[in-house]
Amino acid sequence: MFQYQLNHRFFAQVPEGIEELAAEELAELGAERVRIVFRGVYFDAGQAELYRVNYGARLSTRILAPLLTFRCHNPDYLYRKAKEIAWENFFSPHQTFAVFANVTESKIHHSRYAALRLKDGVVDSFRERLNRRPSVEKIDPHVRIGLYIERDNATISLDTSGGSLHRRGYREAGGEAPMQEIIAAAVLRLSGWDGSQPLYDPLCGSGTLLSEALMTYCRIPGAYLRKRFGFQCLPDYDEALWTSVKQEMDLAMRPLPEALISGSDRSEKAVHSAGRNLGELPWGERVSLRVADFRTLQGLQNRVIVCNPPYGIRLERNKDLSGLYRDLGDFLKHQCKGSAAFVYFGNREWIAHVGLKPSWKKVLRSGRLDGRLVKYEIY
Numbered sequence: 498m499f500q501y502q503l504n505h506r507f508f509a510q511v512p513e514g515i516e517e518l519a520a521e522e523l524a525e526l527g528a529e530r531v532r533i534v535f536r537g538v539y540f541d542a543g544q545a546e547l548y549r550v551n552y553g554a555r556l557s558t559r560i561l562a563p564l565l566t567f568r569c570h571n572p573d574y575l576y577r578k579a580k581e582i583a584w585e586n587f588f589s590p591h592q593t594f595a596v597f598a599n600v601t602e603s604k605i606h607h608s609r610y611a612a613l614r615l616k617d618g619v620v621d622s623f624r625e626r627l628n629r630r631p632s633v634e635k636i637d638p639h640v641r642i643g644l645y646i647e648r649d650n651a652t653i654s655l656d657t658s659g660g661s662l663h664r665r666g667y668r669e670a671g672g673e674a675p676m677q678e679i680i681a682a683a684v685l686r687l688s689g690w691d692g693s694q695p696l697y698d699p700l701c702g703s704g705t706l707l708s709e710a711l712m713t714y715c716r717i718p719g720a721y722l723r724k725r726f727g728f729q730c731l732p733d734y735d736e737a738l739w740t741s742v743k744q745e746m747d748l749a750m751r752p753l754p755e756a757l758i759s760g761s762d763r764s765e766k767a768v769h770s771a772g773r774n775l776g777e778l779p780w781g782e783r784v785s786l787r788v789a790d791f792r793t794l795q796g797l798q799n800r801v802i803v804c805n806p807p808y809g810i811r812l813e814r815n816k817d818l819s820g821l822y823r824d825l826g827d828f829l830k831h832q833c834k835g836s837a838a839f840v841y842f843g844n845r846e847w848i849a850h851v852g853l854k855p856s857w858k859k860v861l862r863s864g865r866l867d868g869r870l871v872k873y874e875i876y
């Protein structure tokens with residue numbers, strides 16, 4: 498028996514800063530005994546809840562099923578433990594796999610080398626048992642194996658998501674600086690938008706906030722477009738149960754009312770790619786889009802405004818964006834009365850240039866970006 502089969506405990510990897518939101522979402526999807534740690538959430542789940550969490554989560558990066566935890570002080574011991582696992586329970590030698598490792602405060606301190614020893618253990622386990630070995634495939638492997646070593650405590654896990662869940666499958670066309678999907682989903686959740694007011698993104702780029710808003714309102718599961726999940730490789734995978742979980746969640750979806758979600762951008766190319774991305778999702782064609790400079794927009798009263806303006810790191814490097822942020826403040830003040838605006842700043846130095854008093858600011862990091870989400874209430 499593997500560890501997750503004995504204790505039904507799983508681990509969700511979560512971007513830094515949104516652990517609590519992610520834990521809340523996991524609990525809504527049926528996870529029990531959630532425990533928040535730095536960049537993650539432990540939780541209990543049966544098979545049905547594991548499938549539901551993988552299918553529905555928008556705020557977790559991946560869900561790991563721990564196979565084995567042990568004290569580990571050197572790479573050879575890691576190799577021997579990896580070799581002891583009967584990997585043929587998860588995949589066959591003609592399928593491919595990849596190992597991703599993370600090591601902190603341990604005697605083994607090179608995560609690359611740790612990953613390599615784990616890989617050798619997997620390969621030799623197959624060789625000795627079946628006389629054949631699977632190949633490593635980095636980009637799109639059949640099975641992803643995780644290794645986490647913290648203070649010499651090693652855990653070998655299987656990625657039950659089958660690749661990061663931020664890959665929703667709708668991003669056909671990347672814009673210039675698209676927002677990470679999980680961050681966009683977190684912005685939506687922190688905004689508290691429930692569909693009772695229309696939502697507008699005046700700098701929509703390739704439409705990530707609009708797509709996540711559509712998925713949130715219509716209850717489209719985060720992994721709706723995903724073809725294959727890692728949990729399908731688990732020895733106790735129950736196909737009929739997965740079909741019924743999926744059916745139940747698909748039946749809970751609801752259509753998008755016309756004019757509830759709209760957006761614009763001054764770049765024609767960006768609006769075109771937003772249209773294509775939204776078109777991948779159910780009811781995406783009901784999101785209205787147009788090409789417009791936000792400075793020319795009028796009459797956006799009593800809405801929820803969300804946006805992610807250029808921040809000068811990847812886009813418009815070295816450019817002075819203070820005028821743009823001042824204009825954004827004026828636009829919100831004069832054209833968006835009665836609205837709540839949620840602006841995601843990839844670079845917090847621009848917050849002061851908006852010239853409006855924030856109701857709150859929240860830290861929302863995304864990769865290298867030390868971002869902030871700022872709420873403005875416009876009277």
Ligand SMILES: C[S@@+](CC[C@H](N)C(=O)[O-])C[C@H]1O[C@@H](n2cnc3c(N)ncnc32)[C@H](O)[C@@H]1O
Pocket residue numbers: 672673674675676699700701702703704705706761762763764767789790791792804805806807808812821
């Ligand atoms: C950081 S990107 C937004 C990315 C978007 N959230 C996404 O996920 O693709 C900023 C966007 O602001 C747009 N933009 C810049 N100045 C604008 C203006 N004055 N009016 C409207 N859009 C503008 C750019 O064309 C760009 O698409």
